[in-house]
Amino acid sequence: MKGRFPLSACAFALAALFSAHSTAANSPTYTASDKAVDIAQQTIIVDGHIDVPYRVKEQWVDVTKATDGGDFDYPRAVKGGLNAPFMSIYVPASLDNSPESTQLAHELIDSVEAIVARAPDKFAIAKSPSEVKAHFEQGIISLPMGMENGSPIQGDLANLTAFYERGIRYITLAHSQANHISDSSYDLRRKWKGLSPFGKSLVGEMNNIGIMLDISHVSDDAFYQVIELTNTPVIASHSSLRRFTPGFERNMDDDMIKKLGENGGVIMINFGSSFVSKEAGRWRTGLTNARKALIKKEGEDSPKLENFEEEYRKKVPYPYSTLDEVLDHIDHVVSLVGVEHVGIGSDYDGVGDSLPIGLKDVASFPNLVQGLLDRNYSESDIKKILSGNLLRVWQQVEDYAAAH
Structure with a gap:
């Protein structure tokens, strides 16, 4: 379960082995209407965090075709209407402060480029919102990239530039342990009491180059320091709400959501059951x-x-969570700060066999749309949740960088 622990091939074996639990007789069933399917197919869907690169590193499969395991492949993405999944360039905390972290990040970017090279009629790297929109018009799935764990920067801004040039468009500042940038929500040592001195300077550098700041995984103190320092909106690429998971600091509490709203940012809801219930x-x-x-x-x-x-x-x-519980998280963000500040960050291929009933893989997005329709969300608001909010933040970050 990579959302908390390093991902392993075991997670994929477990997903197949225990999927029967999700189809128990007393489990809810979800059926998407034609309208929900149509909205999913006609709208850009951005998922803030999918762990395909690390999945194929651990156990290679060709996701340009149907695969037996995992949560993502081309046919299922097409079925679900997913056309802009951020590929997570995930570097385990065990590699922090080592050249191997930088090397692994480049290797995982290579793997995304290889996916595109094998199927240029199906996939394309996307480095801007305008490219995502252009690919959508062409019927091609965009593969933007975000780096999960800033360890590969190694305190060297030349690395930041190199990763930007290769397509990294957000950086999750830390992962499961404090690194040279930030404390982690999972690390009780609180080495920096928030951001390190380099981390504080990195916020402005990321603003200036045009890389979104991702505050998923960081400690509460680090979050508030980022909000204080940044000149652009920030994202939580794959986090949910602490209101529903008391004591789980990896999720965001109500005060943090309100600050995120004031900042203009977006929280992208993680589907993993332990994030949801x-x-x-x-x-x-x-x-x-x-x-x-x-x-x-x-x-x-x-x-x-x-x-x-x-x-x-x-x-x-x-105890699998359900689509309805995921919708509760979305509803609560909307009630706190408005529909403009919530999106989708499923963590598909990153949370093993813990996905909710009704949202088992990337083919499930019409179920999510149906759930939003059933809760009386308008089509325009659904489109904001599916992609509009994240694309707005990304564009604002680009615009700020272009002016500085």
């Missing part, structure tokens, strides 16, 4: 504690550890 988070904690107890009893070499999660799920079924 407190029950899934508690299940994950229970799994961790049970694993620790087994290690304490039988040691790190216990053969029971090999299939531990599989066996645990048999005894304690995973």
